[in-house]
Amino acid sequence: MNDGQQFFQTIVDHTSDVLMIVDRNRHIVYISPNVYEFNGYRPEEFQNMDIFDIVHPDDRGYMLQRHQNLLASKQSNSTEYRIIKKNGEVRYCECKTTPLPDTENYLQVVSIRDITERKQMEMDLEYHKNRHEVLQNSLKNFSHDLSSVMKLADLEDRMLKEVEIILPGSNPNILKFPQANDSIELGCDVTNLSEGKMVTISDKVLIKIGERKQCPYILSLNSSAIREKMESIWLETLAHYSMMVFENLNMIENLIHQLETASQSKESPQWVLRMMFNLQEQQRLTLSSDLHDTVLQDQIDLYRRLESLLNRYEIEKEAKTKLIEIEQGLLDIIHEIRITCNNLRPPLLRELGLERSLENMFEHIQVTSTYKIIFTSEEISMISLSEEQTIGIYRIVQEFLHYAEEFSRANTIKFDLYYEKERLMMVYSDDGIEFDAVEENHPSDNMRLTSVSQRAQSLGGKIDFTSKQGRGLIATLELPINLERSFV
Structure with a gap:
């Protein structure tokens, strides 16, 4: 073995990347032995195979066009795409190709790196960022809509609609139990449930919204619809919003007879308005504290983990740019939550x-x-x-x-x-x-x-x-x- 061959073998033995040489028809002339660990194929299985046969069908057209462009331009390039392993698993790859136009049959040197973990991390971060935005906007819109709710039936409809939209397949329902023993079939005594706290019974999640005339009102939904901790936090926050409106509606109902006799004018008595506005301020203070202590802290924790990830590891320039964009998006969300908290309680x-x-x-x-x-x-x-x-x-x-x-x-x-x-x-x-x-x-x-x-x-x-x-x-x-x- 001459020095050049020994040097090449040293590179092959000490790199985790798959190295190969292909001709203009994408047939493999040489492929490094570690291809088996990479995609499950043995080197001999690639004989007379078009290397693009293992490329994901959705990426194949793009890769064919890239190959033609490379042959025409004679310039090295790199790209990302997906392959399908022999066992059917989909993996993300980064491919760097260097053409050798002066060689017989126009050979190209290809280096392929598995970047699946990095791509999954990027997609996971992007998903959580987008999901946080969806949940935050949902709470914002729900809270805004509750200001116009004047009937218990309207509150129930609005709450069920929001849960079904945010948690598809949850099949939410409001359960009412005029008699305590009516809840035996649930496997728990609903009178002992704490208001606003999630309880999982079998395949159901139960949250007590309140009581009306000693009749508990329970929000029930499929537990399988909740897949993330932030969704549990969202649901409890939604329940707290609903509880406060529920309490207000109860209070209004209890006071309605007093209002009818206290004033015949079109304006409500001052003491009633004062009480209602004071209750609103107390609710805003509670909501502000809840947002600050739950959703905001989760966002800050996610941001710090991302910041630590960026500082601790060497990351490809393009990926780092995307992660920095996600980082900035988290900062924007944190800023919006703080503004919401400040508006709730200056x-x-x-x-x-x-x-x-x-x-x-x-x-x-x-x-x-x-x-x-x-x-x-x-x-x-x-x-x-x-x-x-x-x-x-x-x-x-x-x-x-x-x-x-x-x-x-x-x-x-x-x-x-x-x-x-x-x-x-x-x-x-x-x-x-x-x-x-x-x-x-x-x-x-x-x-x-x-x-x-x-x-x-x-x-x-x-x-x-x-x-x-x-x-x-x-x-x-x-x-x-x-x-x-x-x-x-």
Whole structure:
């Protein structure tokens, strides 16, 4: 054996790649012995075989065109494709081909590397990223839709629809047990189930949503439909959303008789509105904590593992680019979850105070909004507002911002906040479409403005809506401040 042959044999003996030499008709002239470990074929089985016979049918046309291009260009190239092993298993390969145009029958040197594990890792990361996005968007849309749910039947329909969409084959159902012994066939006593906690009985997952007139309501679905931990977290979060609406609907039903006798007017009594808004804030705080402690932490953990993977291993340039894109996508999702948590419960609202918190919110919204925000305030820092008043005014401002984005199509909106005659005054104005007052200044045709009016009423204040010279909206909020003023 001469030095060249010995050098070649050394390469063959110490590389995990399959090395081969093929002619212009893709027939093998030489193939390294490790091909058996690679695809299950022995070297002698490749005699008179077109090497593309083992290429996956979906990739064969592409590979044939690549082969023709290589013969014509006489330039080395590399690509990725799939092969089918002798036992039928599909593997991903990276192929590097160097043509030798001056040789008889136009030989080509081919190096093939098995990259299946890397491809599976990339696909797994991509799948989890996309799945997280789907679950997050589902919770966002579901939470938004629950704001308009006013009947228990509507809640059940919406919940079952969402579970069926996100968990195909789950066959969800709402089970109701007027009598405790009715649940014996399930293999458990439903009265002992903790609300919002998943329990697996046989092939079913059960979650107690709540009780109505001592009748437990149980969400049931096929356990086989839940394949990932993040899907379990999603389901429990969905159940928590539904539980809170369920409790609210129960409470509303219990209070309906009091409402009928307490007021004959079209407006709800202040104490009812105040209670409902306080409950909403408590729910938002709970949801914010749940999102932060579950979904957000899982996203951060996945991001850190990906970051560690990128830093620890040498990865091909193209694969690394894709992984970095996935890494950036995770960062975007983490950012969106944090924004959702902040919207549910504004951070440092109590510590910073109303004025500074509004300024922070305006600065953040101004970056992406299509309208300009002008904000002025006078002597607000000298007023001691309760936490309920602070969050109430903050939510009113948020509703006006949503109104401006969704309805008014304004170019400029303005907030003036000032103190006058023991009252906190806030004037909102925009240059959007004309506002048409309905039923004597009660804007019942617009959900956002209805919420603003009810918020003001719950705080003991009032708000008037008028049109500004046939264009835009002017809203004047008057909120009595009965607390002692504190001057610096």
